[in-house]
Amino acid sequence: MIDRYEKCKVKWNKVFGKKEITIPTKIDTGNEVINKALDWTCFETHTILDFGCGNGSMLFYCALRGTKKHMGIDLSSSDIVQAKIRQQKMNFGLYDFIEGGIEVLSDIESSSVDAIILSNIIDNLYPEDANKLMSEIKRILKNEGKVFIKVNPYINDKQIKEWNIKIINKNLLDDGLYLWNQNTEEWKCFLQGFLVLENYQEVYYPEHDQYNRLFLMVK
Template sequence: MLTYEKIIRYWNNVFKEDININSITKSTGNEDLDKALDWLCEDSNTILDFGCGNGLLLFKCFLRGTKNHIGIDISIEGIKVVKKIQEQLREGHFHFIVGGVEELKKISSDFANGVVLSNIIDNLIPSDAIKALKEIKRILKVNGKVLLKLNPFLTDNQINEWNIKVIEDNLLDDGLFLWNQTTKKWEKLLSHYFKIVNYKEIYYPEYDQYNRLFLVCNDNK
């Protein structure tokens, strides 16, 4: 049976260090991602970040004028970091939760204006990813918006060259889980739940790789 225990240990190690509140700025350092956050936050009061990590994107939403924020992550160390930042910030309304997809079920329907799903949906076990998308649709208000960012698609040659383990079908183990679907397959899946507003591949020079960015909206219930 697949579990997230190894994933939790990995992210707890990543998020061990505190963040200086003075280092938190409105910009992500990536122009395309900044524009996507601008779009998400426009006319949005309440933001949910599922897979929030150390909370940086939620705080960047706050700096764009959003009022209410919920962050969920499986890493207890990540949530410890965001709570320390929140204590120093002393502004805005934030609520942070340690947990996974099961926590989404506890959030009221029609709660959020916007949702951040940054490099999380394709790092879930596929059945959990489907559950998460269904819950996000329920949680979003009509015309609510989602910023959804995915890891790059890996070719068979890359999988073999980098000795990445194939768990089954297109679910990989590259140290984390990776639901390695083509962009067309993601478009088809997302279209079951949302209207796709925009798609763009955004480049990260520090990693020399592209991420796949979908901007989608909940155009109906």
């Protein structure tokens, strides 16, 4: 069976294979909106999962905020190798980094996780896989558990044409990675089919001159 995320693995393996091995030493991520969102996510949180964890940075920022048990899941082997090397440099927190995708979540006990991070991952999945992911997230999350969900900017029709982005089907795009290109109201509608929206904010990245969309949600 052909893995439709193979090109994503190849891309991220190249990116993270070249990353310098360092760890965060303070809670400041460099973005105030993200800082406050992580403060909210980590408050009274013991166990936290980051699906699409990359090289583990978000979990390390959580550990600096007092979380204790951390699980990271990512398709990229290079990401996971880097995350495991980096965890050795952390003086506190327990970590479990696993290479894999949504199938890994089936091994996690129901109602066992206090908080979950989905940072720029759910919109890089096929819609049917995003549905599977959210169903699993709801299952493994404790009652009143928290979810930090960040998605990429919405790309309008003019931008799709100007940037020569491939349309796979309807609003599923290929811009080098997969992009489920929904506007903010569409994302709210989708996510609220699984969880309750606590807060919505936009995150500005001056280095890219663009806004990501951040949904803070509870079960």
